Amino acid sequence: MNQTAKGEILTTDGIPLKVSLRRSERINKFRAFALVLPLTLFIIITFVIPIIAMLTRSIDDKQINTVFPKTFEIYKQWDRKKLPTEEMYATIFGEIVNAEKRAIGKASTRMNYSRSGWKSLIKKSKRKFKKIKEGPYKEQMIAVDKRWGKIEFWKALGEMVDPYTFGYFLNAVDLKYDSNKEIIRQPEKRRIYNYTWYKTVKISVLVTLFCLILGYPIAYLLATLPLKYSNLLMIFVLLPFWTSLLVRTVSWIIILMKKGVFNSILVWAGVIADENRMQLIYNETGTLIAMTQILLPFMVLPLYSVMKTIPPSYMRAALNLGAQPMHAFYRVYMPQTVPGISAGGLLVFVLAIGYFITPELVGGADGQLIGHWIAYHLKSTLNWGLCAALGTILLVVMLTLYWVYNKIVGIENIKLG
Amino acid sequence: MIKTIKVALLALIGLAFTATAYADFTFVSWGGAYTMSQQKGYIDTWGPVKNGTTKVSVENYNGGLGEVKAQVESGNVTWDVVDILPVDAINGCDEGLLEELDFSSWEKAPNGDSFLESIPDNGTGVGGTISPCAAPQIWWTYVIIYDPKAFPEKKPKKMKDFFDVKKFPGKRGVHTWPQAVLEMALVADGVKPSKVNEVLQGEGGPDRAFAKLEDLKGHVVHWSAGAQPLELVSSGEVVMSIVYNGRAGAAILSEGASFDYVWEGQVLDGDWIAIPKGSKNKAEAIEFLKHATTCASQAEQARYITYGPMRSCGLDVIKKGEPWFHNGIAVLPHMPNTKKRLKKSILTDPVWWADHNAELKEQWAAWMAGNK
Numbered sequence: 001m002n003q004t005a006k007g008e009i010l011t012t013d014g015i016p017l018k019v020s021l022r023r024s025e026r027i028n029k030f031r032a033f034a035l036v037l038p039l040t041l042f043i044i045i046t047f048v049i050p051i052i053a054m055l056t057r058s059i060d061d062k063q064i065n066t067v068f069p070k071t072f073e074i075y076k077q078w079d080r081k082k083l084p085t086e087e088m089y090a091t092i093f094g095e096i097v098n099a100e101k102r103a104i105g106k107a108s109t110r111m112n113y114s115r116s117g118w119k120s121l122i123k124k125s126k127r128k129f130k131k132i133k134e135g136p137y138k139e140q141m142i143a144v145d146k147r148w149g150k151i152e153f154w155k156a157l158g159e160m161v162d163p164y165t166f167g168y169f170l171n172a173v174d175l176k177y178d179s180n181k182e183i184i185r186q187p188e189k190r191r192i193y194n195y196t197w198y199k200t201v202k203i204s205v206l207v208t209l210f211c212l213i214l215g216y217p218i219a220y221l222l223a224t225l226p227l228k229y230s231n232l233l234m235i236f237v238l239l240p241f242w243t244s245l246l247v248r249t250v251s252w253i254i255i256l257m258k259k260g261v262f263n264s265i266l267v268w269a270g271v272i273a274d275e276n277r278m279q280l281i282y283n284e285t286g287t288l289i290a291m292t293q294i295l296l297p298f299m300v301l302p303l304y305s306v307m308k309t310i311p312p313s314y315m316r317a318a319l320n321l322g323a324q325p326m327h328a329f330y331r332v333y334m335p336q337t338v339p340g341i342s343a344g345g346l347l348v349f350v351l352a353i354g355y356f357i358t359p360e361l362v363g364g365a366d367g368q369l370i371g372h373w374i375a376y377h378l379k380s381t382l383n384w385g386l387c388a389a390l391g392t393i394l395l396v397v398m399l400t401l402y403w404v405y406n407k408i409v410g411i412e413n414i415k416l417g
Numbered sequence: 418m419i420k421t422i423k424v425a426l427l428a429l430i431g432l433a434f435t436a437t438a439y440a441d442f443t444f445v446s447w448g449g450a451y452t453m454s455q456q457k458g459y460i461d462t463w464g465p466v467k468n469g470t471t472k473v474s475v476e477n478y479n480g481g482l483g484e485v486k487a488q489v490e491s492g493n494v495t496w497d498v499v500d501i502l503p504v505d506a507i508n509g510c511d512e513g514l515l516e517e518l519d520f521s522s523w524e525k526a527p528n529g530d531s532f533l534e535s536i537p538d539n540g541t542g543v544g545g546t547i548s549p550c551a552a553p554q555i556w557w558t559y560v561i562i563y564d565p566k567a568f569p570e571k572k573p574k575k576m577k578d579f580f581d582v583k584k585f586p587g588k589r590g591v592h593t594w595p596q597a598v599l600e601m602a603l604v605a606d607g608v609k610p611s612k613v614n615e616v617l618q619g620e621g622g623p624d625r626a627f628a629k630l631e632d633l634k635g636h637v638v639h640w641s642a643g644a645q646p647l648e649l650v651s652s653g654e655v656v657m658s659i660v661y662n663g664r665a666g667a668a669i670l671s672e673g674a675s676f677d678y679v680w681e682g683q684v685l686d687g688d689w690i691a692i693p694k695g696s697k698n699k700a701e702a703i704e705f706l707k708h709a710t711t712c713a714s715q716a717e718q719a720r721y722i723t724y725g726p727m728r729s730c731g732l733d734v735i736k737k738g739e740p741w742f743h744n745g746i747a748v749l750p751h752m753p754n755t756k757k758r759l760k761k762s763i764l765t766d767p768v769w770w771a772d773h774n775a776e777l778k779e780q781w782a783a784w785m786a787g788n789k
Binding site: 101102105106108109112113116117118119120123189190191192195196253257258259260282360361364365366367368376377378379380381382383 | 508653772778783
């Protein structure tokens with residue numbers, strides 16, 4: 001064996017053994033890394049980057065600060081009691097006239113979130129200010145549109161002075177900044193998000209519960225029946241799963257509407273009178289029924305795959321040892337299905353909390369869950385900041401749930417099979 | 418085995434090349450009978466489609482600027498022409514999401530009017546286009562329909578009757594967004610259609626509309642998709658409903674449904690066609706828009722749906738050609754923009770709605786939540 005003066009062990013070609021080993025390990029490590037690289041990249045591109053982008057959008061308020069930088073400098077000194085001075089009018093005048101059209105379009109959209117009317121005011125001003133050749137600007141601007149003389153419009157800019165804001169998060173829970181960046185409640189007639197959050201969580205919890213109540217016995221039957229019956233039963237579970245979501249939703253409308261199948265059968269059977277047909281759709285009841293049916297397979301399948309692994313001998317042993325059937329079920333069988341309950345419950349809850357097409361079609365006035373508002377702001381008002389804030393809250397709710405679950409049950413207890 | 422894979426791969430690559438040899442042109446609209454009317458009215462009749470040099474693929478979407486914004490901002494614009502609402506045409510142009518158009522060389526009307534002059538103002542005071550990015554498509558309205566069987570004696574005739582649940586008992590179908598409902602409430606409250614926008618946009622206007630809506634509290638079934646109200650009325654779930662007039666027209670003309678209209682206080686709105694900024698086939702898309710907006714194309718489209726052509730020359734062609742509908746029934750009684758109808762219509766103000774959309778939508782949602 002070769003050895004250097006310092007006592008390091010060398011390989012036959014004179015390189016220290018440590019170095020040589022590290023080299024060969026590095027190649028192995030590199031290979032392993034290269035193997036997971038596509039997956040890592042996929043996760044980063046489709047998952048991590050969008051989530052980071054969403055998080056930053058929810059607090060980013062630069063689209064206006066970059067268009068009116070000087071105006072906002074002066075704005076910070078303004079007392080917000082009387083109309084601004086000629087200096088501020090002149091500054092914003094210059095910045096509107098010189099701004100690039102696209103940037104000012106975005107800025108006006110942003111300004112409109114804090115006070116309806118800014119959007120058309122800025123647009124009109126951009127068009128008409130060209131005719132104003134020299135100052136003083138204040139009177140001429142008010143002559144173009146009298147909104148320039150209204151202090152409420154100026155005050156509304158107060159919440160936008162900083163490049164970063166929590167304003168979107170405040171909006172997402174029915175709060176807002178006033179002109180001094182104090183947090184206040186939204187005017188009463190606009191308070192809708194807290195109610196929507198409550199409604200969304202309530203419906204998701206109820207749907208999860210109903211799915212569990214309905215899904216547990218089905219899964220139990222599936223797992224315990226002889227194969228030829230259980231396969232048939234499995235098809236019944238999976239068939240709706242393979243049917244289009246919209247088809248299933250519309251089917252529920254046909255079944256549950258006033259002159260629909262269900263009500264008509266009850267009338268025919270004499271259970272209810274013809275004029276007392278029940279309102280089962282276009283309200284919360286309809287939403288719960290349709291969503292439960294649509295999400296049921298997501299509960300049944302994890303439950304089934306867990307129950308399938310529980311040897312029937314355990315129950316037999318418990319009964320043999322003298323336990324009452326109910327007791328044996330409760331003490332021996334059910335604890336073993338907890339991983340399935342957790343997996344199914346989480347799956348259904350996560351899907352339910354983001355649902356919006358089904359509730360919108362069958363829910364009537366009750367059908368607008370939080371997903372609806374995200375889609376609405378994404379498409380109609382282009383208020384992506386608010387979308388991002390709503391989305392972030394949704395994400396945080398889910399992560400909290402996951403954390404609580406991990407503390408109470410332990411995440412290693414979740415099983416899909 | 419490996420050889421088969423190789424051959425298959427080569428074939429795929431070859432296929433990809435032949436596919437790019439055709440310019441792939443994407444037209445995006447709302448789907449259903451409306452898209453069908455566009456397909457037959459001006460896609461199938463477009464020169465490059467007829468002679469086979471261009472294949473137009475038609476996609477559906479749910480409106481809004483979300484997709485356009487995402488495409489433009491990511492620099493990967495796959496849509497070439499999109500059918501949009503006035504609000505989005507204005508916002509999209511402002512935010513630079515749509516291409517600006519130069520209408521100077523577009524088809525003149527037979528009476529010599531320039532392209533823009535041939536789009537009448539319909540009471541807005543401004544004729545022509547609402548936005549330099551938008552080419553004219555159709556006028557459509559929110560209108561009330563009812564099932565005549567539900568009211569054997571007295572029939573509802575006025576907007577007032579829609580809001581009067583004592584005189585005409587039964588549930589009403591109303592959509593889940595505030596546009597048009599507020600205007601209709603003001604008409605029911607006694608405001609003349611021509612004055613509605615002024616009142617709505619004045620001090621306390623929306624609150625007055627919401628106050629009138631209290632009359633309907635507890636008597637509303639809300640719908641969110643255009644096909645639903647027809648189903649609601651024909652199944653007896655509601656006795657009257659607000660609908661898109663084209664949907665009602667299609668049900669009456671093509672399927673023989675027995676609905677009657679209440680032609681008062683209907684809220685007129687437009688649909689426009691535009692090109693997303695950075696479309697890969699911009700030159701072709703402009704040619705397409707020119708073809709889609711000729712008097713003949715506009716009239717042709719009305720053979721398949723009862724939405725009114727925006728250019729008055731299109732309406733003239735229909736008048737001369739009645740019965741115009743493709744199955745030989747007169748179409749003008751179902752059109753929203755004849756002179757008689759326009760007198761009792763409210764033209765929705767897209768600029769004002771763009772300003773107040775979010776605020777009123779939230780207020781409307783709060784109203785719906787309390788309306789049970």
